[in-house]
Each structure stands twice: as C-alpha cells, then as structure tokens.
Amino acid sequence: MHSQRSPSLTRTVTLLVAVTVLSTATLAGIFSYAQSNHQLEEVFDAELAQSTRIVQGLVRHLTRSQSLQELTRTLSETLTLPAPAQEEGEGSEILPDGAGHKYEKKIAFQIWSPKGELLLSTRLRNQLFDPTPGYRWVDYQGFSWRTYNLQDPATGLWIQTAQREDVRGELSQQLALGNTLPLLLVLPLLGVAIAVAIHWGFAPLRRLEAPVRDMAPQAIHPLDDQAAPKEVRGLVLAINGLLQRLDDALGRERRFSADAAHELRTPLAALRLNLERICDENPGRYDGLIQAVDRMSHLVEQMLLLSRVDSGLDFKPDYHNLSQILAQSIADVAPLALKKGIEPELLDDTSQAIILCNSALVSTMVRSLLANAIQYSPSGTVVSTHLEATQDGYRISVCDQGPGIAAEDRERAAGRFVRLDQRQGSGAGLGLAIARRVAELHGGSLSLTDREDGHSGLCVVLVLPTKSA
Amino acid sequence: MRILLVEDDHLLANTMLGMLRDDHNTVDWLDDGQQALTAITDEHFDLAILDLTLPRVDGLDILKHARRQNVATPIIILTARSDLAEKLQGLDSGADDYLTKPFAMAELKARIRAVTRRASGQADTGIKVGSLTIDPEHCQLRLGDDPLTLPRSEFQILHYLMRHPDQVATRRRLEEQLYGWDHGAESNALEVHIHHLRKRIGKSVIRTVRGVGYLLDSREAEQVGQP
Structure with missing residues (x-):
C-alpha cells in the first residue's frame, strides 16, 4: 500500500x-x-x-x-546621410527636426x-x-x-x-x-494560474479526507457520496461499503466481548461456589482448586480487558483529576500490599493534574502496575508511585524495591503472556501489556527503567499527555 | 429470610440455592425475566438477587419496574459484565448493591447482611470492629466498656473508617465526609483529627498510606483496650 x-x-x-x-x-x-x-x-x-x-x-x-x-x-x-553624431544614437528612430530616419x-x-x-x-x-x-x-x-x-x-x-x-x-x-x-x-504567470486552478479544482477530494480521518471506531458513519465529485463517487461508495462492513465487524466484536464475558463468568461463578462448598465440607483438602479457579477468573478478566483496550471501543475520554485517580487506585490495592507487609505510597508533585482520559482504564492500568510491583516485592519494602507534571502532560512512575528486570529482558516483559519467572507470582502475564496498550490509547507511552536512586528494583514509567492524541 | 433468586444459569442457580438454604433461608428461584417481574411486584421478599442478563425481560428493566411500583425489597444485582457504566446504571436504577461474577459466597453473604441491615433501618447502629464499637446516635465510641463521646469531625472520620475496615479511605473521601464537596478546610485539618483519634484509640489502629489516605486495621482493633 x-x-x-x-x-x-x-x-x-x-x-x-x-x-x-x-x-x-x-x-x-x-x-x-x-x-x-x-x-x-x-x-x-x-x-x-x-x-x-x-x-x-x-x-x-x-x-x-x-x-x-x-x-x-x-x-x-x-x-548623403545626416550628421554622423546621430549615427549610434539610441531612443527614437525618427531623427529630430524631420531630418529623416535612423x-x-x-x-x-x-x-x-x-x-x-x-x-x-x-x-x-x-x-x-x-x-x-x-x-x-x-x-x-x-x-x-x-x-x-x-x-x-x-x-x-x-x-x-x-x-x-x-x-x-x-x-x-x-x-x-x-x-x-x-x-x-x-507564460510563468500562466503556469502559476494553472497550479492554483488545479489545486482549487481538487479541493473537493481533500474535503473527503477529513471525515474519514476524524472518524472514531465507535461512531462509524458513511461519507456523503452526493458531495463527492463525480470522478470519485464510485470510490466513495466503495469506501462506504467498507465502512459498513467494518462497523458490522466491530459491532460483532463488541458483542463478542460482552457475550464472552457473560458466558465465561457465569460458569466460573458456579464452579467457584461448588468448590467452596466442597472445601467447607473438607477443610484444607481442596484449597488449591479455589486458587486455580481464581487464577483462571483473573486470566479471563485480563484477556477480556485486553481485547477491549485493543479494539479501543470503550475509549471515551473525559476530563479527570489524575491525582485522585492515582490515590483511589492505590487505595484499592493497598490492603493487598499491607497484608504482604509492603507499604504503598503516593508522591504527588502536582496540584491539579487534570487530564483528558478514560478514568476506568487509567485506574485499571495503575492498579495493574501496582499489583505487579506488589507481587514481586519482598516484605518490608515500599512501592512508591510518583506523579510529576511534564511539559505537555504527566509522568507517573511506579517503583518497587524488588529484584528488578534485567535491561535486556525489559522489552519482552511488556509482551503478552510473558512471565519472566514462572515460579513467581500468579498473574496472567498480561498486566504490562494491558498497561502499555492503555497508555497508547491515551497517546502516551510506558517504559521500564532502573530506579534513579541506584537501589535494586524496577520503575515503570508512564507518560500521559494532558490531551490524548 | 425469604429470598428471591433470579438467575438463568441453572448450574450457578442450583449451587447458590443450596448454599443460601444451608443458612436457613427460604429461597425461591426463577430463571425467566417475565416471571421474575410478576413475582417481585406481587409477592413479598426480604431480598432479591437479580441477574442482569435474563430471557424475555432484562434485569435492569425488572429493577426499574419494581422501583416504579414502589417495591422496597432490597435488591442485589449480579452482573457478568465488568464495565463500570452498567454497574452504575444498575445502582442508579435502584439496586442496593452489585456483585460481579465470579464471586465468593462469603462476599455475597456479607452483601446480603449489609443490604438487609440497611433496609431494616439499623444501618448506622452499633458498628463494631474488634474491640471498637460506635453509636452514631450519640456520637459515642466504646473501647471495650468505656463510653467516650467524640467531637463530631473525629466521629465522622472514625465512623467512615469503621464502616470500611481494612480498606483505604482516600484523604479526599474523608474530607468529603467531613465537609461535603465544597470543603474549604485547611489542608492539615484531617491530619489533626487523625492525630487526636490515634491518641484515643491507639496509634497502630489507624494506618497511614502515605500520600493516599488512612486505613482502620481490624486486627489491631482487636488488641485495643487490652493490657
């Protein structure tokens, strides 16, 4: 192409x-x-x-x-000719005083x-x-x-x-x-005039571009084929056909996500409750089963979430206070951290961090990063979240005091279903992938770095623009 | 307690029926939206557990219809969708609580207790966490057996923390409790109240999550007042 x-x-x-x-x-x-x-x-x-x-x-x-x-x-x-002085004279070719012609x-x-x-x-x-x-x-x-x-x-x-x-x-x-x-x-004037005239003549084609460019996947609408020049009407009609098929496909995907959620969660709920019952009757014997179901539920959640953020369908940004989203996200996961003897903290260097974002997704992203950090941190350490303003947005870094990730493995760590050490943690290996995708949806980025203070541990750095691209 | 369970998945419904009946409840089960709509408006239940995705009539429609008919039965909605909009829509339509599948039975039971307690009008009476008990009517805190009247602000903070033990309440959430949305209080007022509260009930009961908020530690609350 x-x-x-x-x-x-x-x-x-x-x-x-x-x-x-x-x-x-x-x-x-x-x-x-x-x-x-x-x-x-x-x-x-x-x-x-x-x-x-x-x-x-x-x-x-x-x-x-x-x-x-x-x-x-x-x-x-x-x-004989008139005075020789006139011989090389310029100007009028008729000589003065009717003397003749040059x-x-x-x-x-x-x-x-x-x-x-x-x-x-x-x-x-x-x-x-x-x-x-x-x-x-x-x-x-x-x-x-x-x-x-x-x-x-x-x-x-x-x-x-x-x-x-x-x-x-x-x-x-x-x-x-x-x-x-x-x-x-x-001739040069004519050339310029031709260029201008043709540029003007092609304006209707350029006008066709804007609606396609600005079309959001959740609001697909056909182009106005009546407004299109006759020469490209066929193309516009073909694009409209394509848009229609795309809308149908996206609609099916939307329904699939929702249906899959329902169809998977309901049997998982039944499975879990039945296991609970068995475990109540036989204390200690089947504890692993419930853990396995919980892990599977988590995986299902993560996959559904990833499919939703991948399609970008739910992405409806609004203005939110990033400080508040971070505080609430940390508050949500803090009990889990405290149970493990890990202390979460928020260092907020901003006063009013207002940002155009989807708060549910940003909060999911931050919780996912915190859950990762908590999972890999030893007891008695601090998981620190730092919010700073940058030139055109905000920088959030989530730093732990765990073992960190070797520089060469960092890119791979943000891949899908990647758990660098299978023995550790119980996640699905999708957390970083989801977080990165959410950051990208907001026109931002996610990267993994070392701690700035030289201690061991990993920092996940999120950069979010104030207005999503 | 008479409970109406509306759930179209037979496997899940049968499991829930068994577990709810184990707790000596009378549970009626329907798997059809239309029947549920009739049952909830015509009969008396102490609680209804309503799945949102149902054949014939959608769970949300049942909810709205029931509330329009002034049915006061507490309703907990079960949803298989995790998107927040639907949950909020459920709560706005008159649900008392919601639960996302899959869930632990203990959680459902806790919600049932909370919802029915609220419905019976005892919502704010005698909350007890460990050795701490508070009485909202008299702004009183009891540490073991000693009653202690708290200043209003301190009481409101403690009340909120005790309603959500072992959960972090953000500073903003607590400030909203104290002043509503348009709070103009000086920024360290909350710290001062927390400081006083800690002096009364012990430093370790209220934990600080730096930069975020506070948490009432229920295990520490057990130790309060004991020598």
Missing part, C-alpha cells in the same frame, strides 16, 4: 497541463518569431528594390541635364557605367562590379550586405543598392521579439 513516492494527482495534472501549455506556447513563439523574420526580409528586399528604382529615376533624369561629375555631386548632396544611413548605393567604371558611390567602395540583375549577398568590410542590381535600360547605367545584414537582422529581431516577448512574459 505504501509506495516510496506516492503519486499526487494534483502534481501530475499540474505538471501535464503546464508542460503541454508551455511547449505549445513555446512552439507558437518560435513559429511567430520565424514568420516575422521572414516577412520582414521580404519587406526589406522590396524596400531595397524600391530605393534602387528611385535612384534609377533620379539618375535617368539628371544625366539629361548634367555631366557625370555634376551628377555625382548632386546625388552626394541629396542622398535606419536610412545603412542603405548605400553605387552607379557604374555600362563599361563597368564606378561613377558614383555612397559608403560602398566595392570595386568588384558584377553586372547581373537581382538580389545577392556580398561580403564587404567584414559585414554581410544584401544588394540589388539593376541596369537602367535608357542610360545603360548599372545601379546597385545595398543594405547591411546586421541592421536588417537587428530590426527584424526587434520586431519579432516584440511579437513574442509578451507571450514569454505571460
């Missing part, structure tokens, strides 16, 4: 949705980026061709009225005669004349240039315009990023 890493539905769904959404969005981003780049290339190429045609128009017009020298000068004047400068052109003499050139000093029309990539001065060649059919002049690739690239990247960046920024 326990896998090392139990799968979380919320996590799985969140992860799946997030991965799907993020990868789709990333693909869309990449596609949009590529598309923008491509479209811009087209626009730039078209622009380049347009510029070439404008230069062509100008050149054709001007060659009619001016010499080539004049033409060169005129073109230089009109087409990106203008990066467009260059040259004009050759039909024979291949360079007549005019801006920026480019490309002596390599290539008289083929159309677009080409040219490397010059460490940059890659996009060029467009055109021969004016009227004058026979070759006109070439060129644009630096890095400028085009910068522009197209900025534009493409401008398209995809918002998407990238929104």
Whole structure:
C-alpha cells in the first residue's frame, strides 16, 4: 500500500497541463518569431528594390541635364546621410527636426557605367562590379550586405543598392521579439494560474479526507457520496461499503466481548461456589482448586480487558483529576500490599493534574502496575508511585524495591503472556501489556527503567499527555 | 429470610440455592425475566438477587419496574459484565448493591447482611470492629466498656473508617465526609483529627498510606483496650 513516492494527482495534472501549455506556447513563439523574420526580409528586399528604382529615376533624369561629375555631386548632396553624431544614437528612430530616419544611413548605393567604371558611390567602395540583375549577398568590410542590381535600360547605367545584414537582422529581431516577448512574459504567470486552478479544482477530494480521518471506531458513519465529485463517487461508495462492513465487524466484536464475558463468568461463578462448598465440607483438602479457579477468573478478566483496550471501543475520554485517580487506585490495592507487609505510597508533585482520559482504564492500568510491583516485592519494602507534571502532560512512575528486570529482558516483559519467572507470582502475564496498550490509547507511552536512586528494583514509567492524541 | 433468586444459569442457580438454604433461608428461584417481574411486584421478599442478563425481560428493566411500583425489597444485582457504566446504571436504577461474577459466597453473604441491615433501618447502629464499637446516635465510641463521646469531625472520620475496615479511605473521601464537596478546610485539618483519634484509640489502629489516605486495621482493633 505504501509506495516510496506516492503519486499526487494534483502534481501530475499540474505538471501535464503546464508542460503541454508551455511547449505549445513555446512552439507558437518560435513559429511567430520565424514568420516575422521572414516577412520582414521580404519587406526589406522590396524596400531595397524600391530605393534602387528611385535612384534609377533620379539618375535617368539628371544625366539629361548634367555631366557625370555634376551628377555625382548632386546625388552626394541629396542622398548623403545626416550628421554622423546621430549615427549610434539610441531612443527614437525618427531623427529630430524631420531630418529623416535612423535606419536610412545603412542603405548605400553605387552607379557604374555600362563599361563597368564606378561613377558614383555612397559608403560602398566595392570595386568588384558584377553586372547581373537581382538580389545577392556580398561580403564587404567584414559585414554581410544584401544588394540589388539593376541596369537602367535608357542610360545603360548599372545601379546597385545595398543594405547591411546586421541592421536588417537587428530590426527584424526587434520586431519579432516584440511579437513574442509578451507571450514569454505571460507564460510563468500562466503556469502559476494553472497550479492554483488545479489545486482549487481538487479541493473537493481533500474535503473527503477529513471525515474519514476524524472518524472514531465507535461512531462509524458513511461519507456523503452526493458531495463527492463525480470522478470519485464510485470510490466513495466503495469506501462506504467498507465502512459498513467494518462497523458490522466491530459491532460483532463488541458483542463478542460482552457475550464472552457473560458466558465465561457465569460458569466460573458456579464452579467457584461448588468448590467452596466442597472445601467447607473438607477443610484444607481442596484449597488449591479455589486458587486455580481464581487464577483462571483473573486470566479471563485480563484477556477480556485486553481485547477491549485493543479494539479501543470503550475509549471515551473525559476530563479527570489524575491525582485522585492515582490515590483511589492505590487505595484499592493497598490492603493487598499491607497484608504482604509492603507499604504503598503516593508522591504527588502536582496540584491539579487534570487530564483528558478514560478514568476506568487509567485506574485499571495503575492498579495493574501496582499489583505487579506488589507481587514481586519482598516484605518490608515500599512501592512508591510518583506523579510529576511534564511539559505537555504527566509522568507517573511506579517503583518497587524488588529484584528488578534485567535491561535486556525489559522489552519482552511488556509482551503478552510473558512471565519472566514462572515460579513467581500468579498473574496472567498480561498486566504490562494491558498497561502499555492503555497508555497508547491515551497517546502516551510506558517504559521500564532502573530506579534513579541506584537501589535494586524496577520503575515503570508512564507518560500521559494532558490531551490524548 | 425469604429470598428471591433470579438467575438463568441453572448450574450457578442450583449451587447458590443450596448454599443460601444451608443458612436457613427460604429461597425461591426463577430463571425467566417475565416471571421474575410478576413475582417481585406481587409477592413479598426480604431480598432479591437479580441477574442482569435474563430471557424475555432484562434485569435492569425488572429493577426499574419494581422501583416504579414502589417495591422496597432490597435488591442485589449480579452482573457478568465488568464495565463500570452498567454497574452504575444498575445502582442508579435502584439496586442496593452489585456483585460481579465470579464471586465468593462469603462476599455475597456479607452483601446480603449489609443490604438487609440497611433496609431494616439499623444501618448506622452499633458498628463494631474488634474491640471498637460506635453509636452514631450519640456520637459515642466504646473501647471495650468505656463510653467516650467524640467531637463530631473525629466521629465522622472514625465512623467512615469503621464502616470500611481494612480498606483505604482516600484523604479526599474523608474530607468529603467531613465537609461535603465544597470543603474549604485547611489542608492539615484531617491530619489533626487523625492525630487526636490515634491518641484515643491507639496509634497502630489507624494506618497511614502515605500520600493516599488512612486505613482502620481490624486486627489491631482487636488488641485495643487490652493490657
């Protein structure tokens, strides 16, 4: 049932949705980026061709009225770039005072005669004349240039315009990023939103947990399958079936304990009374029989008690004064101790030891521990019960001055039907097991230790929280 | 004494019948709840011993019904269940005492004596433990033959201890006897009373269980007043 890493539905769904959404969005981003780049290339190429045609128009017009020298000068004047100071300027790309546009400068052109003499050139000093029309990539001065060649059919002049690739690239990247960046920024927010939405969506599942967690074995009730989400309604119905069967089984166990008690005790009562009669008639002859019956009765009591505390069915805690429970428990067993010459005592360091507990069980537990201590103590010793407050509860230690239990045997001693020395005592070997179980029912613990004063003897230490877990 | 025994286990019932009859009682036995209900309301018994688990009508129902009909017969319930709630329910429903199976006959007889004595209105007269006798009407203690009038508090403590000889009475129990639930007495008042009592009847008769309470030792009480 326990896998090392139990799968979380919320996590799985969140992860799946997030991965799907993020990868789709990333693909869309990449596609949009590529598309923008491509479209811009087209626009730039078209622009380049347009510029070439404008230069062509100008050149054709001007060659009619001016010499080539004049033409060169005129073109230089009109087409040369604005002030170089602006060249690397950031900010607005439209230059101040309507001077033009920042990106203008990066467009260059040259004009050759039909024979291949360079007549005019801006920026480019490309002596390599290539008289083929159309677009080409040219490397010059460490940059890659996009060029467009055109021969004016009227004058026979070759006109070439060129644009630096890095400028085009910068522009197209900025534009493409401008398209995809918002998407990238929104993605993390989207991820968080998905996680929150799924967590919220799974809330009904978590709400199902609480009633099961808080359900006491004596108050089993079905879960509300109408309130359960459709997806888990089948599961809830199955759990309800299981709860019903569990309740039936617990009910049977409860009845069994009660019935077994009755069925065992009544014949034992008859047996004991009959033996008493025989013993009265034959004094001294059958004393062992009555002892045997008493021991068997005790065993039956202990087993029934253990089965009751095991099931936890009678566990209905209430607020009680632990000092009073201890005093009364010691008072109950004191006559037995005094008869054996053992002196019981209570050292109560608390004033008002109020604790949430089942008083009958706690009192049974303490009496059981005291009975143990009395059984194994020699005459003339003290069985001391000490009650102290701890940080979140109380510590009860029952210490005797008997032979004690060797450290290695202590864990075993609290087992069931364990009597370390069969020759001693007449118990059933269940006392410590019952006491430990009662302590656990109260969210506490039981342990066996040495006496703190270094004398021989055993201390049974009970720790009980103020409020049972 | 006429006793009604209601017990559905024949083996146990027959044994009890024999033993109760040995003590010169007249004992009628029923093993059915319905019959017991009729018998207890229609006839007079000095005592009824009632098992709680019975066919047809439950022991507790018989008890409640009988008390509603103002049947004053002392009733001791026998129960095979050890859980306290049921015992308390039995006592609340009007039982005079209860006994958990299995039990010793001596214990049943002691309960019968106590219950019938209480019923006949002599509950508080002349309790005797060893050589100690007390008379509640006059707050008097007699040690052998000497009558001695005790202060009220001392008397109440001794009275309680003598009603429960050889059992430990917790300090709280004794304080409740003295002051009721809302006692505001100084904490060592009880010790002072015990101290005085010990001076009167001998130190060893009242034993201290440290941190818990006091016990009247019946064997020591035998020795009191003797030279």
